[in-house]
Amino acid sequence: MNWEAFWLTVRLAGIVSTLLIAIGIPIAYWLTYSRWRWKFLVEAAVALPIVLPPTVLGFYVLVALGSRSPLGRWWESLTGHTLAFTFEGLVIGSLLYSLPFAVQPFAASFGAVDSNLLRASASLGHSPVQTFRRIVLPLSKAGLVTGFALSFAHTLGEFGVVLMVGGNIPGVTRTISIDIYDQVQTANYSSANQTALLLLVISFVVLSIVYGLNRRPWVVGPWR
Amino acid sequence: MAVKISPALPTAPQTPLQTISSELEVRIRKRFPNPEGTFNLNVHFRALAGFTILFGASGAGKTTLLDCIAGLSDPDEGRIAVGGEDLYDSEKKRSVAAWKRRIGYVHQDLALFPHLTTEENVAYGLRTLTAPERKTRSREILDLFRIDHLRDRRPAQISGGERQRVALARALVTEPRALLLDEPLAALDRPTKSLLVGDLRRWNQHHRVPILFVTHNGEEVFALGDEVIVLDAGRIVAQGQPHEVMRAPRLETIAHLSGFENIFDATVLALHEGRGTMTCRLGKGAVELETPLVRAEVGSRLRVGVRAGDLLLATESPRGLSARNVLPGTIRRLAQRDVIVSAMVDCGGTEFEVHLTLAARDALQLGPGKGVWVVVKTHSCHLMGV
Structure with missing residues (x-):
């Protein structure tokens, strides 16, 4: 059991899903309320990581982070090293990779808030942003938790993007799924089995929390 | 026309926000697609402080009109002003955002x-006040609406009537410059309704703002209205004091809405100028009615409306009555609604609906097939389409 890889993965998933709350809420807000006619193009772009092979996504991220792209050069001038094959590069790749798993539940729960409540809030002197903060966000708690948990679980198990962007550097970019792959390559099946089982259990627990939360009668928890 | 209220009227002593009596002026057009093609809203009216009833069947454009005033929907053109301040003016390309309008709006589903x-x-609506002020003000209004004991409960934990009061209190506490109420009493029983209406009236004695009150219940028009505006298919078809508009409806839409159960095609047979009446034949049947005289010629066609509650039934041919019309007929059906019995009486091919009490039905032993006389006062006959 490679605990170094395990904690690295948990750290990565934690950072990515937390950042996705900050990034995903404004995107979901825009997707929910914008009346722009080309909005569907943005929706499609956000959903791309769901269907794209992770290697394809990983390849483009690698190119974008490399020293030949503006972003890569800017980062290099700032820090002295490239983003590719670093933990930060991994975070950026994972953000893109897990974006729809946060944005879609967010947008779905924002859109499910009764529009009459928004109208009432406006008539009571609240701007759209104030209304969003005081009405939409509190009523979207379940969607926010769902988006957080799904993007966490999804990042936990990613393989293709990590391999393309991060490579396989122990303690820096070697995540748990890559560790399993390594162990299988070296015919170390019992260790691979342990790690795989752990990932399976964690993923199941996280998804159980998500579906348990979205059970109608349990707004906060089954104990209430 | 009601008297215009001067801004010098006393305001409620406990209110830190200054409210002056205001007049709501609306002149708008709006077209939008609906299932039957294009809907055209085209209205122009003023509402003074006090209750103005917006009356009309569903689909007449009442809610769209309120949405435009509240700023939740934009008209195509026109002007909306309250207390002389423009909220919307298509010529000046001005449209104040809904949340800056200070218009209270209570929607039907609260x-x-x-x-x-x-x-x-x-x-919630007291965002700009400090926390202690917010508390004082909300406690005051909770008290006024007798819902102080509910203050820690969520909407799901209180009754429908209580929710209605919370919604009203929530809109009123912000001291809006005008109040839009979209059938806020629709789901209430009668005693609760009149209590709430009393609360509203008391509140508005201090605040003197225009209250636009949407309903399609004729009773509420009489109970509340200082002024009534009748809306039909996006246009104002009548406006005035309730008794003028509703008691003598010249329009069939109003007649149906305000409870004319009997509406007949009629032909003028004879004019009796000296008596102030005329004789009309109803439909193609043999029934003749003496009705009030209107400007019409012999042979012209019009419509006659009679309220079911204005008709009398007799089981023997009545004599010595002042009523001019006594029509023999046969009861076809009886139906009971609450405490009202509705009898359908066939008089020579014309069917009248007559409303009676339960006691009257039992005392006269009325039932289907029974021969009766329908008594119609001349002035219970309302002529329309003249």
Whole structure:
């Protein structure tokens, strides 16, 4: 059991899903309320990581982070090293990779808030942003938790993007799924089995929390 | 026309926000697609402080009109002003955002915030005040609407009538410059309704703002209205004091809405100028009615409306009556609604609906097939389409 890889993965998933709350809420807000006619193009772009092979996504991220792209050069001038094959590069790749798993539940729960409540809030002197903060966000708690948990679980198990962007550097970019792959390559099946089982259990627990939360009668928890 | 209220009227002593009596002026057009093609809203009216009833069948454009005034929907053109300040003016390309309009709006389904308590709901619109002020003001209005004991409960934990009061209190506490009420009493029983109406009246004695009150219930028009505006298919078809508009409806839409159960095609047979009446034949049947005289010629066609509650039934041919019309007929059906019995009486091919009490039905032993006389006063006959 490679605990170094395990904690690295948990750290990565934690950072990515937390950042996705900050990034995903404004995107979901825009997707929910914008009346722009080309909005569907943005929706499609956000959903791309769901269907794209992770290697394809990983390849483009690698190119974008490399020293030949503006972003890569800017980062290099700032820090002295490239983003590719670093933990930060991994975070950026994972953000893109897990974006729809946060944005879609967010947008779905924002859109499910009764529009009459928004109208009432406006008539009571609240701007759209104030209304969003005081009405939409509190009523979207379940969607926010769902988006957080799904993007966490999804990042936990990613393989293709990590391999393309991060490579396989122990303690820096070697995540748990890559560790399993390594162990299988070296015919170390019992260790691979342990790690795989752990990932399976964690993923199941996280998804159980998500579906348990979205059970109608349990707004906060089954104990209430 | 009601008297215009001067701004010098006393305001409620406990209110820190200054409210002056205001007049709402609306002149708008709006077209939008609906299932039957294009709907055209085209209205022009003024509403003074006090109750103005917006009356009309569903689909007449009442809610769209309120949405435009509240700023939740934009008209195509026109002007909306309250207390002389423009909220919308297509010529000046001005449209104040809904949340800056200070127009109270209570929607039919109330839209209470489910995650907030009663007190938090009521205090919601007092965003600009400090926390202690918010508390004082919301406690005052909770008291006025007798819902103080509910202040820590969520909307899901209180009754329908209580929710209605919370929604009203939430809109009123912000001291709006005008109040839009979209059938806020629709779901209430009669005693609760009149209590709430009393609360509203008391509140508005201090605040003197125009209250636009949407209903399609004829009774509420009489109970509330200082002024009534009748809306039909997006246009104002009548406006005035309730008794003028509703008691003598010249329009069939109003007649149906205000409870004329009997509406007949009629032909003028004879004019009796000296008596102030005329004789009309109903439909193609043999029934003749003496009705009030209107400007019409012999042979012209019009419509006659009679309220079911204005008709009398007799089981023997009545004599010595002042009523001019006594029509023999046969009861076809009896139906009971609450405490009213509705009898359908066939008089020579014309069917009248007559409303009676339960006691009258039993005392006269009325039932299907029984021969009766329908008594119609001349002035119970309302002529329309003249």
